[in-house]
Amino acid sequence: MNLYDELKRNLADETLCVLATIVNGTNVGVQMLVYPDGRASGDFGDAALNAAVTRDAQRAMQRELSENCAYGDTEVFIDVFAPKPKLIIFGGVHTAIPLTQFAQALGFRVTIVDGRARFANRERFPTADEIIVAWPDEAIERMKIDASTYIAILTHDPSSTSPRSRHSR
Numbered sequence: 001m002n003l004y005d006e007l008k009r010n011l012a013d014e015t016l017c018v019l020a021t022i023v024n025g026t027n028v029g030v031q032m033l034v035y036p037d038g039r040a041s042g043d044f045g046d047a048a049l050n051a052a053v054t055r056d057a058q059r060a061m062q063r064e065l066s067e068n069c070a071y072g073d074t075e076v077f078i079d080v081f082a083p084k085p086k087l088i089i090f091g092g093v094h095t096a097i098p099l100t101q102f103a104q105a106l107g108f109r110v111t112i113v114d115g116r117a118r119f120a121n122r123e124r125f126p127t128a129d130e131i132i133v134a135w136p137d138e139a140i141e142r143m144k145i146d147a148s149t150y151i152a153i154l155t156h157d158p159s160s161t162s163p164r165s166r167h168s169r
Contacts, residue, residue, distance in 0.1 A: 003031055003042050007081070014083030014109075016148075018057035025074035036061050049074060064148075083148060084109045090136045091154035092119030099152060100128055108150070113139045 003019070010017045010033075018034040022044065032042035032050065034057035044050050049071055056069050057078050064082045068075055087103045089096045092114035100110045104127055112128045114120035115135035125131055132139045136153075145151075 003033055006033055006041055011081060016061055016083060017081050018061055019079045019081065020053045020057055021077050021079065023068070023075050023077045025072075027074075034058070034061075049076075053078070085148045085150060086111065087150045087152060088113060088143065088145075089152045089154060090114070090139075091152075092116065092121075092124060093154045096152075096154050097124060099154075100125055104129075111143070 007017070007019055009015075016036055020032045020034060022028050022030045027045065030042075030044055032040050032044060032053065034040045034054050036058060038054055038058065040050065040054055044053065052071055053069070053076055056067075056076075057080075060067055060078045060080050061082070064080055066077070066079045068077050070076075085108050087099075087108040088111045089099060090113045092112050096112060100112065103110050109129045110127075111130040111132060112120050112125050113132045113134060113136060115133065115138075117133045120131050120133045122128075122131065132143075
């Protein structure tokens, strides 16, 4: 598989990766794909350069920030392709509806989780990326949680979250 097809697949699968491209120096245009675990596809033809770019690409992925890096006379553009951040909302209560819309406007991939099908459905959440009808402990086992995942826990019972109710138990 060529790098373009591999990058296309990574984008479709929402896989974090870097496309490193030599933009100045010898071998301008040569590219390498780098993954968070240090694996790489492609080769710059120089083991020391490959290692340095891989290290810097891993750092850039942690920050999710693309950058130009200089290695002697060679300049490499490290282009980070990060998946959309994910928001998992536990509880299909009424406040989850505007939260879903707001999060999606900010670029989040939103998943609604509720064990009650009357709350976790397309009628209430037509734009949610995913709806899971299951209780949180069941749903969490089959979800991929990573550094770009945020979780909101919403409840329909305001007394369960008030400071007074916690101290009176």
